[in-house]
Structure formats: C-alpha cells, structure tokens
Amino acid sequence: MDLLEYQAKELFSKVGIPILPSQPIADPRQIKKLQIPYPVVLKSQVRAGGRGKAGGIRFVENTIDAIAAAQYIFNLPILGQYPNVILAEARYNAKEEFFLAIVLDYQLKRPVLLGSAKGGVEIEPLLENIQKVVVEADFSPFYARRLVTKMGLRGKLIQSVSAIVEKMYRLFVEKDLDIIEINPLGVGVDGEVMALDGKITINSNALVRHPDLYSLQRANNNFTNDSQSLSALPSPQWLDYQDESGNIAIVCNSLGLALVTWDLIVRDGGKPRGSLVIDRATKSELLPHYYIARSLNTALEKLSEVSGIKAVLINILGNEEITGSATNAIVDYLQLLQQKAAVKQLAIEEGSLDGSDLGSEPEPLQWIIRIVGGKKDFPEATFTEMPVRWIDDLEEAVSQTISLAKIE
Amino acid sequence: MNWKPNSKIIVQGITNNLGSYYTTRMKAYGTNIVAGICPGKGGQHLFDIPIFDLVEEAIEKVGEVETTIIFVAPERSLDAALEAIAAGIKQIIIVSAGIPPLDMVRLLKKARSTGTLILGCGSSGILIPEKMWLGTIEPHFYTPGKVGLISRSHSVCAEVALALNQAQLGQSIVVTLGKQRIIGSSFEQWLEILDRDDRTEIIVAIEHPNGLISPTLADFIAKKIKKPTIAYLAGLEVPIERNYIDALSIVTTQVSYSVPAINQEQKTILALQNAGVKVAQRPSQIPKLIKNILKKN
Numbered sequence: 001m002d003l004l005e006y007q008a009k010e011l012f013s014k015v016g017i018p019i020l021p022s023q024p025i026a027d028p029r030q031i032k033k034l035q036i037p038y039p040v041v042l043k044s045q046v047r048a049g050g051r052g053k054a055g056g057i058r059f060v061e062n063t064i065d066a067i068a069a070a071q072y073i074f075n076l077p078i079l080g081q082y083p084n085v086i087l088a089e090a091r092y093n094a095k096e097e098f099f100l101a102i103v104l105d106y107q108l109k110r111p112v113l114l115g116s117a118k119g120g121v122e123i124e125p126l127l128e129n130i131q132k133v134v135v136e137a138d139f140s141p142f143y144a145r146r147l148v149t150k151m152g153l154r155g156k157l158i159q160s161v162s163a164i165v166e167k168m169y170r171l172f173v174e175k176d177l178d179i180i181e182i183n184p185l186g187v188g189v190d191g192e193v194m195a196l197d198g199k200i201t202i203n204s205n206a207l208v209r210h211p212d213l214y215s216l217q218r219a220n221n222n223f224t225n226d227s228q229s230l231s232a233l234p235s236p237q238w239l240d241y242q243d244e245s246g247n248i249a250i251v252c253n254s255l256g257l258a259l260v261t262w263d264l265i266v267r268d269g270g271k272p273r274g275s276l277v278i279d280r281a282t283k284s285e286l287l288p289h290y291y292i293a294r295s296l297n298t299a300l301e302k303l304s305e306v307s308g309i310k311a312v313l314i315n316i317l318g319n320e321e322i323t324g325s326a327t328n329a330i331v332d333y334l335q336l337l338q339q340k341a342a343v344k345q346l347a348i349e350e351g352s353l354d355g356s357d358l359g360s361e362p363e364p365l366q367w368i369i370r371i372v373g374g375k376k377d378f379p380e381a382t383f384t385e386m387p388v389r390w391i392d393d394l395e396e397a398v399s400q401t402i403s404l405a406k407i408e
Numbered sequence: 409m410n411w412k413p414n415s416k417i418i419v420q421g422i423t424n425n426l427g428s429y430y431t432t433r434m435k436a437y438g439t440n441i442v443a444g445i446c447p448g449k450g451g452q453h454l455f456d457i458p459i460f461d462l463v464e465e466a467i468e469k470v471g472e473v474e475t476t477i478i479f480v481a482p483e484r485s486l487d488a489a490l491e492a493i494a495a496g497i498k499q500i501i502i503v504s505a506g507i508p509p510l511d512m513v514r515l516l517k518k519a520r521s522t523g524t525l526i527l528g529c530g531s532s533g534i535l536i537p538e539k540m541w542l543g544t545i546e547p548h549f550y551t552p553g554k555v556g557l558i559s560r561s562h563s564v565c566a567e568v569a570l571a572l573n574q575a576q577l578g579q580s581i582v583v584t585l586g587k588q589r590i591i592g593s594s595f596e597q598w599l600e601i602l603d604r605d606d607r608t609e610i611i612v613a614i615e616h617p618n619g620l621i622s623p624t625l626a627d628f629i630a631k632k633i634k635k636p637t638i639a640y641l642a643g644l645e646v647p648i649e650r651n652y653i654d655a656l657s658i659v660t661t662q663v664s665y666s667v668p669a670i671n672q673e674q675k676t677i678l679a680l681q682n683a684g685v686k687v688a689q690r691p692s693q694i695p696k697l698i699k700n701i702l703k704k705n
Contacts (some may be wrong), residue, residue: 048665091639102508106589106653109516114659120546123664132655147501176508179662199662206508208483243645254563259616259643264690266645275646317566372570395568395692 001202004045007216008200011175014184015167017182022089028070031063036090038062043087048079052121056083059091059220077131087395092194094186100124100165101181102172111135113147113165119184139173141166143249152302154376160193161185165249174274175213195354238302239275246273247310247405249303253278253318253326261315264395270402275308292322293329300333303365309403313397316373323374330369331381338385366404370397413440413540415474418497420445420488424505427479430544431457437541442470445488463495472617475499477533477542485529486511493524494685501543502528504631505587512590519592528594532562532584536607545582553578555698556596557603559614561587566641566678567691568614575695580607589653596628605635610698611637611689626679636701639680640688644673 003011009019021036024045034040044056050059056078058069066088071088099119113133118125131150144165148158168180179201186194207214239258248270251257258275265272278295291366297315304311316326319404341364367388379389386402391397421427422444432455435441442456442467450461461468476492478485485504500519502510507515507529519526527534533543537550549566551573559565562584566663569579577607583598585591595613602608615621615688621639631638650672652658680687686697 033662035505101659103514103655103658105655106509109513109590111510111513112655114655126663130656130659173510173591175511178509179658181659181662183663203510205482205506206510237432239646239648241649243647254561256561256563256616256642257567259646260564260567260691263642267689271429292688293652317546317549317563319548374547374565394570395690 001204001207002047002212002217003200003202003213003216004047004085005199006044006045006198008198008271009087009195011200012167012182012195012198015171017164017167018193020090020092022032022087025070025086026084027143028067028074031066034066034088036088036266038066039091041089042066042068042073043089044073044076044078044083045085045087046078046081046083048081052077054078058158060359066223069361075244092186092196093186093188094134094196095189095195096187097184097196098153098161098231099130099181099183100161100168100185100188101179101183102165102168102177103179108134111139111169113143113169115151115165117153118153129393131259135169139169142168155190157187157193160191164193164195168221171200175200175210177201177204178203214305236280237277239277242274243272244308246271248272248401249309249312250275251278251296251303251312251314251316252276252301252307253316253322255279257315261313261394261398264398265313265402268398268402270398270405273306289340290325291315292318296326296329297333300330309365310363311368311401311408313401314367314369314371315394315397316371318373320374323371327374327379330371334367334383334386334388335381338383339387353406366401368397368404370394410553412474413438413536413539413556416442416472417542418439418443418445418463418470418473418476419479420456420463420476420492421459421481421504422459423447424479426544429453430503431455432481432545434541435649436554437547438539439541441572442466445552451701455509456568467495470565473497475501475542476484478502478504478528480504482506482529483508483511486515489515490518491528493518493522498523499525500527500592501531501533501536501585502526503531503533503543505530507588507592509588512588512592514590516590525597528563528586528588528592529585530588530591531586537582539688545584550574550582551578552580552611554580554607555606555619556605556611557614558585558598558611559583560585560591560616563588564614564616564640564691568590568612572698573693576611577695577698580605580609587688594680599629599633599637600676603635609635610701611635612694613637613639615639615641617641621680622628623675623679626676627687628685629680629685630683636686636705637684638686638688638694638697638701640691640694641673641677651662652663658687 005023013019039061041060060066060069097119099116101114115131116126116129117128133143133147144162148161172180179198182195183374184196186196202213214283250261258277262272275297369390419431422431423446434440444458447461452459476497478488480488482504485507489500532545535545537552541547543604546560549569555577557565597650602611677687
C-alpha cells in the first residue's frame with residue numbers, strides 16, 4: 001500500500017526527519033484558516049507519479065490565489081486520480097537536492113540503501129548518479145555513512161544526511177516497509193536538510209501488525225484498487241492487462257495457468273481480451289471448495305459485462321473437489337443463460353417482445369471448457385441451444401477456441 | 409538433502425483448516441507425519457497424529473525430526489520457523505504465503521548460520537510421486553519416472569506433468585520454491601540437488617516472467633549442472649507488469665513511473681540457449697525435447 005505524501009511525512013516527523021510546516025486540506029474553504037505564512041506550495045495528494053509536470057503542484061502568494069489554485073487542483077485528475085486532500089506547505093529554497101531510498105533487494109535478500117546527489121524531478125541525472133550500499137549484516141550507522149560518501153558528500157553533510165538515512169532505516173524495519181524514499185532531500189543555505197517530498201510503500205502482508213497504518217489504508221481505500229488484501233474472500237481478478245482488440249476471454253484457477261493459456265493463444269494466432277484468475281488460496285487459509293463455484297460464477301458474470309468477447313476458454317486444474325465444484329458451477333451458469341434465452345425466444349414468438357429490436361443483440365459466446373484433474377466424465381447436461389464444448393486436451397482446447405473466435 | 413520415505417515429519421499449524429486438510433491427505437498418501445504442533449492443543453490428536461504445544465516437546469517424544477511443514481499464519485511463520493531451527497530441525501517447508509519480507513530476511517540470515525534448508529515461503533512443497541508427499545502439490549497429476557521438475561508454483565508443474573505423462577515420461581521429484589519475491593532455497597540449490605539425485609535423469613526448470621531464471625542462472629547451469637536441463641518460461645507473451653526483484657530496477661521503476669525498457673527475458677533465453685539449456689515454447693514441446701535428449705545419450 002502506498003501512503004500519500006502527507007501521510008509519509010507524518011511518519012518522517014515521528015522519527016525526527018525534518019519536514020516543513022504543512023497542513024492537509026480536504027476542502028478549498030479551509031485555505032482561509034491556513035496556519036502557514038505565505039508564500040505557500042499547494043500539492044495534490046495522489047499516488048500517481050509525475051504530478052508536478054501534470055500541474056498538481058502550485059505556488060501561491062496570498063489567500064485569493066490559494067483558493068483558486070486549490071479549486072484547480074481538486075478538479076485536476078492525475079493519471080485518472082482526483083485528490084481527496086491537498087497538502088499546503090511552506091516554501092523552501094533548496095541549494096541542493098538529494099535522492100535517498102531504502103528497498104529490499106529480493107535477489108540479494110538484503111535491504112539496500114540508495115542515494116543520488118542529483119535528486120529532484122529530473123530522472124536521468126538522478127539515475128546516472130545513483131549509488132548503492134547493501135546492508136550485509138545487522139544495520140549500523142556506518143552503512144549510511146558509506147552511502148553518503150559514495151554519493152560524493154563531504155564535510156558536515158556526511159553526518160546530517162547519514163542521520164536521515166539512519167532514521168529512514170528505522171522506519172523501514174519498524175513499519176515493515178517495501179519502499180521508503182525521500183526525493184528531494186533539500187539542503188538549505190546553512191547546510192540544514194529537509195525532506196521536501198517522500199514516498200512510503202507498506203508491505204500489505206505486514207499490515208495486520210501495524211494498526212496505525214491499517215487505519216490509513218482504510219482511509220485511503222476509496223481511491224485505491226488494492227483492497228483485496230484485506231477483504232475476507234478474494235474476488236476473481238483480471239490480470240493487470242486487457243487488450244481491447246482481443247476477442248478471447250480466459251478464466252483460470254491460478255496465475256500460472258493463465259500465463260500458460262495466454263501464451264498458447266498468442267502463439268497459435270489468437271488474441272486474448274483478458275484473463276480472469278480465481279485463486280483458491282489466500283495466504284495461509286484454505287478456502288472451502290464451494291468457494292470456487294461462487295468465484296467462478298462471479299467471474300462469468302464479470303465477463304458478461306465485457307464487450308467484444310467471442311469465445312471464452314475456461315481452464316481449470318485441480319483435485320476432484322475443485323473440478324467437481326467448477327463443473328457444477330459452469331453447468332448452472334450456462335443452464336441459466338440458456339433458460340433466459342429460451343424465455344426471450346418464447347416472448348418473441350408470442351409477440352410480446354419485438355424481435356426486430358434484437359438486431360443489436362451480440363452473438364452468443366462460444367464456450368470452450370477444459371477441466372482436468374477429477375473424474376473423466378463430462379457433465380450430463382447438454383446445451384442444445386448454446387455452443388459449449390468440453391475438451392480435455394489443452395492444445396486442442398486452445399486451437400478450437402481460436403478458430404471459433406475467428407468465425408465472423 | 410534428506411528426503412527419505414521414512415524421514416520423520418512434523419506439521420506446525422496442524423489444526424488450522426489448510427494444515428488439517430493437507431495433513432490428513434499426506435498421511436493417507438503414506439507420508440510419515442509423526443507429530444503436529446499447535447500451542448494450547450497439546451495432548452489432542454488429529455487422525456492418530458499426536459499434537460504438542462512446542463516443537464521441542466514433540467521431538468522429546470518422537471525423536472529426531474528431519475522436516476517440518478509450516479502452515480501457520482504468515483505474520484507468525486517467522487516465529488514458527490525459528491522455533492523449529494532452535495529445536496534442531498534442518499529442513500523447513502513454509503507453505504504459508506505472504507510472510508512479511510523483512511521476516512524472511514531475518515529467517516534466511518538465521519538459516520544460513522545454522523545450515524537449515526528453507527523451502528518457501530508460499531511453497532507447495534515437494535512430491536516424489538507414489539513415495540512421499542510434503543505440502544500441497546496435488547499428487548494425482550504426477551507419475552513416477554526420471555524427470556525432475558523445479559518450479560515456483562505447482563499449477564504450471566501440473567500442466568507440464570500432464571504433457572509428460574501423455575508421453576509416458578514420469579517424474580522423479582517435483583519441487584516448488586514458492587511464489588513470493590523473497591524465498592529461501594533457490595533454483596541454483598535445487599538444480600545441484602537434482603544433479604546429484606540418482607532417480608533424476610533430466611531436469612525441467614519452470615518459471616514466470618522476470619523471476620529467478622536469469623542470465624546469471626544460465627551461467628550457473630553451464631558451469632555446475634551436468635544433467636540435461638530444459639527451461640520453460642510461462643507468460644512471455646503476457647504483457648503484465650513484471651515484478652522486479654533487484655533494488656536498482658525497483659527504484660528505477662519507482663522514480664521514472666515506467667517500466668525499464670530492458671528486454672531481460674530475451675537476454676535470459678539467449679543466455680540459457682548458450683548454456684546448452686533447451687528452452688521449451690509450450691508444455692507439449694517438453695516431452696519432445698526430452699525424447700531427443702534421451703536418444704542422443
């Protein structure tokens with residue numbers, strides 16, 4: 001979970017990382033009661049990056065300007081996100097700007113300190129000058145000093161900047177952070193340092209033991225989409241990429257299976273629209289096997305809302321319990337669809353529904369279902385009115401799906 | 409490595425729903441589970457398996473234990489693993505997924521100092537078809553044979569096994585390393601173990617995009633692994649966000665709000681091919697590659 005800037009700064013302040021006087025504003029009218037002397041910076045509190053370049057940061061000299069700027073920022077989406085809060089902050093003239101970050105290197109399995117003497121919004125010089133120190137054993141302040149000297153800092157800055165890195169490390173460990181970043185760390189004319197902007201990402205698996213952060217997550221939830229980590233049952237998730245021009249939908253019961261299926265469709269000349277993944281396992285809980293039925297049903301309903309799909313390939317691997325539940329759920333869903341179609345047909349024949357209105361009705365979906373791992377028998381239910389195929393072999397299922405999706 | 413069918417196994421978190429569901433099935437499969445651990449439920453039984461409050465109490469009663477399988481909640485898994493290490497257990501399979509990464513850092517540091525083998529977190533365990541089942545891999549997808557499978561998760565393994573079974577190629581062992589970005593034992597470690605394993609003739613390594621199979625691993629295989637090795641990377645055609653695992657890529661992605669334009673995967677494939685590893689395009693190609701290799705030998 002990403003914290004917003006003002007939330008990150010609250011944490012900075014708690015461990016003694018200096019921040020400017022600031023005030024979160026939830027309503028433009030609050031600007032009149034600002035406690036900070038002008039000139040002031042107003043900053044959109046969204047998680048999307050690049051908000052400065054998008055116009056989400058405004059410098060203002062007086063209340064009238066500030067109200068207008070606040071109204072502008074509240075109505076400015078940045079990568080589709082509108083802010084709920086604006087941060088009003090004192091202005092600061094930095095002589096120099098540094099970049100500091102701590103992340104876990106999953107390859108080295110150790111935390112890594114990163115720093116660049118060219119901090120700020122220009123990415124290229126920042127990355128060109130980036131320095132890295134791996135925390136090999138228990139952390140001690142010398143790791144921080146090693147980083148800042150590698151960054152080329154000398155004199156008093158060695159102590160003052162490494163003290164910031166130490167405090168960042170304390171937060172990193174105490175709060176189970178994935179990332180903590182200060183960019184820029186401003187250096188003033190007298191050499192004092194100030195965290196001007198910062199980012200904190202909290203590890204979502206560790207939230208349970210940080211009740212203070214958990215409440216922030218709840219507060220932020222109305223504009224996030226990563227809320228599934230805390231919900232009781234995970235819902236079927238789309239893979240994070242959907243191709244509007246694709247016409248094949250994939251439904252699988254694990255991410256791995258979705259990847260295999262997607263690859264095969266692409267390599268054999270088909271075009272996936274997207275893939276829904278139903279995962280039965282959440283962390284250390286085992287969801288009851290009937291969960292797969294409920295989850296599949298939700299997935300199929302989600303599919304019915306997506307336009308442009310011609311064929312649906314359902315690929316489920318599991319034990320007898322899972323495949324049994326999945327088969328029943330699919331049969332139930334398709335039978336319901338068939339019934340609805342029959343009722344509609346009847347209404348047209350009886351004249352109570354005008355058949356000519358149906359010109360815009362989409363073609364019925366082609367269903368290709370591969371469920372493997374349980375008993376060999378296919379379900380007894382037949383779908384005389386609907387194109388449903390049960391296929392055991394993966395490659396066969398894929399090639400049928402592709403050819404059915406191509407039929408105009 | 410000590411995976412003998414008569415090895416003594418305990419289960420930590422035996423009474424939660426995941427733990428009890430799989431313990432019962434593993435026991436029925438013939439796995440030698442001698443005790444379960446659940447604080448507060450010592451003295452009870454789960455299908456004849458005695459439950460103890462502490463790992464050390466279990467060991468006092470049943471004797472030396474080779475392996476523990478951990479099913480406890482992720483935020484308490486570090487503690488469970490440290491308890492097992494303190495009791496002298498040398499092999500730990502962590503099925504629980506989503507352990508906070510810094511807990512894993514602490515655990516792996518401890519494990520390095522005690523020489524403990526950690527599989528996971530988020531591992532589905534190990535299966536030797538028709539001999540030994542440790543974890544949550546569904547055993548009915550596999551048949552005994554000579555192909556060793558190493559993968560991060562079990563679902564792609566099952567798909568590969570289906571293709572192998574069709575071609576009458578059974579599996580010697582199936583190892584799942586875990587789905588998390590930070591895990592204990594690596595592809596390198598398991599490739600070495602399977603390279604020494606008498607039952608295994610050919611190794612298949614299976615991975616998702618931008619995971620642990622990298623040019624460095626290709627290098628390792630070229631230098632250290634004598635048995636023929638096949639790699640299958642699933643998801644290369646899927647334009648999902650790649651999860652970077654090294655600090656610099658993570659930070660680069662973070663500050664530039666975009667994915668670094670490095671075509672790491674193509675580099676990896678090239679490196680694997682240069683290392684003599686056959687790279688399969690799809691599960692059904694794997695049995696063909698294996699048969700070609702066996703013919704040549």
